[in-house]
Amino acid sequence: MKRLYFVSLLAFAPFTWALDQTGTQHLNDLQQRWAQIQYQLPKEKRADAFEKLAGDATAFVHQYPGTPEPLIWEGIINSSWAGAVGGLGALSKVKAAKASLEQAMKLDPDALQGSAYTSLGTLYDQVPGWPIGFGDAAKAEAMLREALRINPNGIDSNYFWADHLYRQKRYPEATTALHKALQAPPRPGRELADQGRRADIDALLKAIKEKQD
Structure with a gap:
């Protein structure tokens, strides 16, 4: 019964875990690889590279559950992948990015100096509005203002x-x-x-x- 009680608490309590040294190195690696793809690869090669990086980011999230930083970078990478793909094929990726960023904000809205607010605000700004997507200029402004408040x-x-x-x-x-x-x-x-x-x-x-x- 004690074990069941503990599991039920995990379902409702937003436990936040800190990255260990290995996790921090993994995070740094994702950041470096993202920058290399975004700023050094030709545009036509970015989609495939971001797809692979997105898979690595998801594995990182699973390795460190309840930790906001991997979720933030999963969201950023999926957003970048969506941008590289473009068109209707990007919608599932931006929705996945939105879910990751919202989960990270629930765990720690100030993580990585409010990067979840910056990234989610940018999504609200750049994604088409209803009925195609969830874009919303007012929500974008609110998110980006909060990001500025934090950083x-x-x-x-x-x-x-x-x-x-x-x-x-x-x-x-x-x-x-x-x-x-x-x-x-x-x-x-x-x-x-x-x-x-x-x-x-x-x-x-x-x-x-x-x-x-």
Whole structure:
């Protein structure tokens, strides 16, 4: 009976476990491989590479149940895979990403400096709305604002907030957010991701300038 009682508690209590050294190394490896695919592979090769990485991320989630960081990266990788596939074939992947990110937020909304909010907000911004998908600009704004509250100086939180503002044609605000993103402190071990994100920022600044000219 004691064992059954413990299992029933597990079903309802949001236990959160910390990654051990091996888990942290696995997380770092996923981050590095994601950046290599996103920023170094040709576009036509990204879908297959993200598919393999998504399988590894799911195995990581199963290896560390009740831990938010693997779920966040499972969500990020599935989102990126969806972006690489495009079209209707992406819908199942963005729904899977959404589920992973929501589960991570239930475990620890502040994990990885609020990355679940950033990623889920971006999904709400980029996925088509009803009846095709779950896209919702108002929900995107709420999520991205919360991400900024948790990580006000982060490169990703400010970049994706700027991207949202750009989509809303709020160009001066977007420009301000992008310049703040450029001032973000470097992330140790994520130099390639930082370099790629800075290129994304430059591209969005250029797009804003073209809209305003």
